[in-house]
Every structure is written in C-alpha cells, then in structure tokens.
Amino acid sequence: MPAPTSPARAPGANAPERQDSPPDAHRITIRHTFETAHRLPQLGGRCASLHGHSWRVVVQVRAHALDGDLTVVEFGGLKAGVRDWVDTHLDHATMLGIEDPLVEPLLAAGCEVFRFGAGHSATDAERSAGDLAWPTTEAVAVLLFRVARDVLAGLPSAPRARVGGVLVREAPLNTASYRPDDL
Numbered sequence: 001m002p003a004p005t006s007p008a009r010a011p012g013a014n015a016p017e018r019q020d021s022p023p024d025a026h027r028i029t030i031r032h033t034f035e036t037a038h039r040l041p042q043l044g045g046r047c048a049s050l051h052g053h054s055w056r057v058v059v060q061v062r063a064h065a066l067d068g069d070l071t072v073v074e075f076g077g078l079k080a081g082v083r084d085w086v087d088t089h090l091d092h093a094t095m096l097g098i099e100d101p102l103v104e105p106l107l108a109a110g111c112e113v114f115r116f117g118a119g120h121s122a123t124d125a126e127r128s129a130g131d132l133a134w135p136t137t138e139a140v141a142v143l144l145f146r147v148a149r150d151v152l153a154g155l156p157s158a159p160r161a162r163v164g165g166v167l168v169r170e171a172p173l174n175t176a177s178y179r180p181d182d183l
C-alpha cells in the first residue's frame with residue numbers, strides 16, 4: 001500500500017520563517033493631515049511671511065517579527081494616538097520659533113501657538129520640540145517622530161517594534177523625512 005501523501009499546497013506555503021530574514025522585515029504606515037501655519041524668519045524671503053500649509057505626516061513602524069496577534073502594532077491605536085496629539089497641538093495652530101516676535105501678539109489674540117525651541121518655558125507638548133529652534137519641515141518631522149515613538153511605547157506591539165521613520169509633506173512638492181537609525 002502506498003504511503004499517505006500530504007494534500008497539495010503551493011510551494012512555500014506554511015514554510016517556516018527563514019532564520020536569516022532581514023531585520024525589521026515587517027513595516028506598517030499610518031497617515032494623518034493637519035492645517036497649520038508657520039513662519040521661518042531665519043530663512044528670509046517668502047518663508048518669513050506667516051503662511052499656512054495642508055501638512056501630511058506618514059509614520060512608519062517596523063519590526064523583525066510579528067506580535068502574537070500577527071500585527072506590528074494595531075493601526076487604529078497608533079492612528080488614534082498620533083491623530084489626537086496632532087489635532088490637539090498643531091491642527092489650526094501656528095508653529096513659531098520661541099524667538100519669533102509674533103508669539104506674544106498671536107497668543108494675546110487668542111490664537112493657538114506651538115512654540116519650537118521653548119526650552120524651560122515649554123509646555124509638556126512643546127518639550128518634544130525644545131531643542132528645535134524653528135518650525136522647518138525637517139524640524140516638524142523630528143517632532144512627529146518623537147510623538148509617534150511615545151505613542152508606540154504605550155501600545156501593545158511586536159517585540160522591539162520601533163518607529164522606522166516619519167515623512168512630513170509641507171506642500172505637494174516639499175517633503176522632509178527623519179530616520180535616525182536608517183536601517
């Protein structure tokens with residue numbers, strides 16, 4: 001009698017994971033948008049004029065292996081955390097450097113202002129931008145990397161899951177990204 005055979009399956013299906021799979025093979029991204037003004041007097045020219053953008057942020061989280069529920073981190077929790085922070089502190093606000101003379105008049109007029117480089121006078125939220133003197137697109141990417149990292153730290157996630165990078169789009173043709181580890 002012939003030996004029983006296993007049912008046919010696609011090559012590779014249910015195959016064990018390769019032990020030499022590349023680090024952080026699993027990557028997920030979430031996105032959010034916000035409407036925020038800024039001004040960059042240190043650059044001169046048109047950037048010194050107070051102006052607004054429809055900003056977009058893309059957060060990537062990566063991990064070498066998946067969590068028990070087969071996720072890197074659950075999309076909804078990560079989105080809710082990043083969105084909540086951005087909507088509370090940046091959306092419909094103005095991002096200014098602490099040295100900007102517009103800080104006081106805008107605050108006095110009841111406008112929401114997020115101050116970069118605020119040092120000892122920073123609010124809890126502004127502390128994440130305490131070492132960033134001006135709200136360039138590059139600085140906003142660093143700020144939102146730190147925000148995403150803090151959000152991720154409070155969520156169940158895959159072992160050693162980490163924020164791999166943040167991309168910020170200031171305008172359709174202008175983006176900045178921050179990937180401190182660049183793996």
Ligand SMILES: Nc1nc2c(c(=O)[nH]1)N=C([C@H](O)[C@H](O)COP(=O)(O)OP(=O)(O)OP(=O)(O)O)CN2
Nearest residue numbers: 040043046047051135136137138170171173174176
């Ligand atoms: N490296 C950076 N350069 C500039 C930044 C920045 O954050 N980092 N920011 C600006 C200004 O915010 C400005 O709004 C964008 O400048 P620019 O691209 O020159 O202006 P436009 O989007 O109007 O240009 P288009 O010609 O319409 O593409 C400047 N530089």
